[in-house]
Amino acid sequence: xxxxxxxxxxxxxxxxxxxxxxxxxxxxxRDTIHAVIGPNGAGKSTLTNLLSGDLPVTSGRIQIGAQDVxxxxxxxxxxxxxxxSYQKTNIFLPFSVWDNVFLAAQARDPQQPWNPLRWMRRAxxxxxxxxxxxxxxxxxxxxxxxDAIAATISxxxxxQLEVAMTLATEPQVxxxxxxxxxxxxxEAERMVALLLRIKKDxxxxxxxxxxxxxxxLADALTVMVNGQVIATGTPAQIRADANVQAAxxxxxx
Amino acid sequence: MSxxxxxLEVFPAGVKLVLWLGLLALLAFxxxxxxxxxxxxxxxxxxxxxxxxxxxxxxxxxxxxLGHAAYFGLAGYALAFLTPQSEAVxxxxxxxxxxxxxxxxxxxxxxxxxxxxxxxxxxVTMAFAQMVYYVFFDNRALGGSDGLYIYFKPTAQVGSLTLxxxxxxxxxxxxxxxxxxxxxxxxxxxLWSPFxxxxxxxxxxxxxxxxxxxxxxxxxxxxxxxxGALAGLAGYLWGVQTEYINPDLMGxxxxxxxxxxxxxxxxxxxxxxxxxxxxxxxxxxxxKDLPYVGEVHLGKHWQxxxxxxxxxxxxxxxxxxxxxxxxxxxxxxxxxxxxxV
Numbered sequence: 001x002x003x004x005x006x007x008x009x010x011x012x013x014x015x016x017x018x019x020x021x022x023x024x025x026x027x028x029x030r031d032t033i034h035a036v037i038g039p040n041g042a043g044k045s046t047l048t049n050l051l052s053g054d055l056p057v058t059s060g061r062i063q064i065g066a067q068d069v070x071x072x073x074x075x076x077x078x079x080x081x082x083x084x085s086y087q088k089t090n091i092f093l094p095f096s097v098w099d100n101v102f103l104a105a106q107a108r109d110p111q112q113p114w115n116p117l118r119w120m121r122r123a124x125x126x127x128x129x130x131x132x133x134x135x136x137x138x139x140x141x142x143x144x145x146x147d148a149i150a151a152t153i154s155x156x157x158x159x160q161l162e163v164a165m166t167l168a169t170e171p172q173v174x175x176x177x178x179x180x181x182x183x184x185x186x187e188a189e190r191m192v193a194l195l196l197r198i199k200k201d202x203x204x205x206x207x208x209x210x211x212x213x214x215x216x217l218a219d220a221l222t223v224m225v226n227g228q229v230i231a232t233g234t235p236a237q238i239r240a241d242a243n244v245q246a247a248x249x250x251x252x253x
Numbered sequence: 254m255s256x257x258x259x260x261l262e263v264f265p266a267g268v269k270l271v272l273w274l275g276l277l278a279l280l281a282f283x284x285x286x287x288x289x290x291x292x293x294x295x296x297x298x299x300x301x302x303x304x305x306x307x308x309x310x311x312x313x314x315x316x317x318x319l320g321h322a323a324y325f326g327l328a329g330y331a332l333a334f335l336t337p338q339s340e341a342v343x344x345x346x347x348x349x350x351x352x353x354x355x356x357x358x359x360x361x362x363x364x365x366x367x368x369x370x371x372x373x374x375x376x377v378t379m380a381f382a383q384m385v386y387y388v389f390f391d392n393r394a395l396g397g398s399d400g401l402y403i404y405f406k407p408t409a410q411v412g413s414l415t416l417x418x419x420x421x422x423x424x425x426x427x428x429x430x431x432x433x434x435x436x437x438x439x440x441x442x443x444l445w446s447p448f449x450x451x452x453x454x455x456x457x458x459x460x461x462x463x464x465x466x467x468x469x470x471x472x473x474x475x476x477x478x479x480x481g482a483l484a485g486l487a488g489y490l491w492g493v494q495t496e497y498i499n500p501d502l503m504g505x506x507x508x509x510x511x512x513x514x515x516x517x518x519x520x521x522x523x524x525x526x527x528x529x530x531x532x533x534x535x536x537x538x539x540x541k542d543l544p545y546v547g548e549v550h551l552g553k554h555w556q557x558x559x560x561x562x563x564x565x566x567x568x569x570x571x572x573x574x575x576x577x578x579x580x581x582x583x584x585x586x587x588x589x590x591x592x593x594v
Contacts, residue, residue: 103462109447118447
């Protein structure tokens with residue numbers, strides 16, 4: 001019933017003497033959102049970077065489905081079915097919204113850069129990429145901004161574009177690093193609705209500071225402080241956890 | 254914000270018109286130009302192929318190579334080695350072989366250099382090119398500092414029938430023009446292929462490309478190899494035209510000139526590289542011919558004038574000559590899109 005799409009076991013990342021991520025284990029399950037919260041510097045972004053392959057792990061294992069992907073490069077992990085967005089907007093600013101998402105969609109097509117026969121095709125003619133691109137743009141609610149240059153759209157729209165690009169590669173596992181960062185109330189509401197729409201069929205890891213959004217969205221929560229997990233559980237369990245209140249929730253609210 | 258400035262990839266009608274007029278002028282030129290100028294324009298067209306090959310790296314992929322002349326020169330040397338002192342050899346196999354040799358060298362060197370980024374890429378490409386340069390410069394068997402003569406121009410025969418003779422200046426001119434068009438159409442098509450779109454993506458944001466699943470190393474290595482092979486085509490034609498090849502052709506200055514051509518014309522669309530090569534070579538001709546003013550020979554200091562001109566272009570027309578053409582032909586219709594020129 002609950003299908004585990006990503007497993008991390010005892011993930012550790014050391015920078016010199018500092019354990020930025022210390023023996024973190026978690027499981028991401030299809031159709032659920034797993035939120036990771038914690039104060040600044042808790043190691044949430046580092047954890048995301050370990051899972052996506054942006055940073056090599058010091059120790060521990062990562063599995064996508066049944067495949068061990070520990071030590072794989074980011075592009076290999078992406079092709080294994082993991083898509084991620086970034087805390088700091090990381091898009092193709094000079095390209096149109098459509099071209100941004102289309103490139104992501106194109107990543108799913110077979111890639112043979114050394115094959116001269118492929119040099120003579122038109123990228124835009126890939127039916128699969130067009131379909132994935134349209135679907136992701138529609139899902140992210142950007143259909144009216146397709147032709148706008150990414151640098152010129154609003155911050156909220158750029159965050160939606162981040163998510164659309166992540167979706168266009170048709171990943172099973174989604175890592176979203178603070179998708180609500182810097183958003184106004186209306187924009188944040190739109191993003192929460194978007195995340196609920198894409199929850200189906202995906203296993204999602206959500207790193208987020210906005211507690212209202214986290215408790216609206218999350219099916220499971222992991223609380224990190226100083227690189228370590230201090231609590232894991234359902235939102236209700238976390239709310240009731242004395243450690244969490246002392247270490248985190250109490251301070252901010 | 255320079256990060257948001259995209260290259261001119263799709264040409265507005267005005268630019269297209271100018272390019273078509275340019276093609277017509279090139280087609281007609283041998284009928285009106287003297288032999289001297291026909292040869293000069295042939296050289297410009299050869300440099301245009303060289304500049305287009307670099308534009309694939311510099312303009313499209315964002316890899317600035319300061320060693321691109323190595324592949325240009327290697328193909329010229331290949332032709333020199335393949336041509337004996339006693340007879341002419343066939344174009345049909347010396348051309349592909351020379352291009353292949355340049356491509357193979359680019360594949361091997363590219364394997365090491367495309368792992369580096371930014372300033373390191375510039376330094377490493379230059380270091381490899383200097384190595385190639387000194388291998389030829391210091392080696393008598395490879396011609397040494399004097400270089401090598403190419404005793405016969407290659408023949409283009411089918412059976413015993415000579416299709417065309419490259420020692421005829423006008424034939425060489427049209428053969429080179431055909432090569433320019435072929436390379437241009439090939440690269441324009443490639444620009445819109447999945448490969449070309451991925452290269453543009455790598456230029457703008459390689460990190461995100463990898464996160465989406467593109468194995469960018471393979472893309473960059475393929476582009477580097479292809480660019481080296483096309484530079485080889487230009488180097489081969491250079492050898493055919495000048496009948497002489499020397500290490501300077503592989504040197505730092507030749508590489509730097511190509512970079513300036515691409516910047517002068519406008520990056521990332523290949524037409525700009527052609528325009529830039531013509532502009533650069535023409536200015537070279539003009540500046541070197543400048544007279545004495547009193548004691549000072551202005552022509553001797555052509556680098557100074559060329560350098561100043563390029564500084565002006567970079568400051569006032571960052572999209573190069575083609576960008577100026579675009580701005581002039583689309584006067585009132587200029588949008589908020591990318592506000593330069």
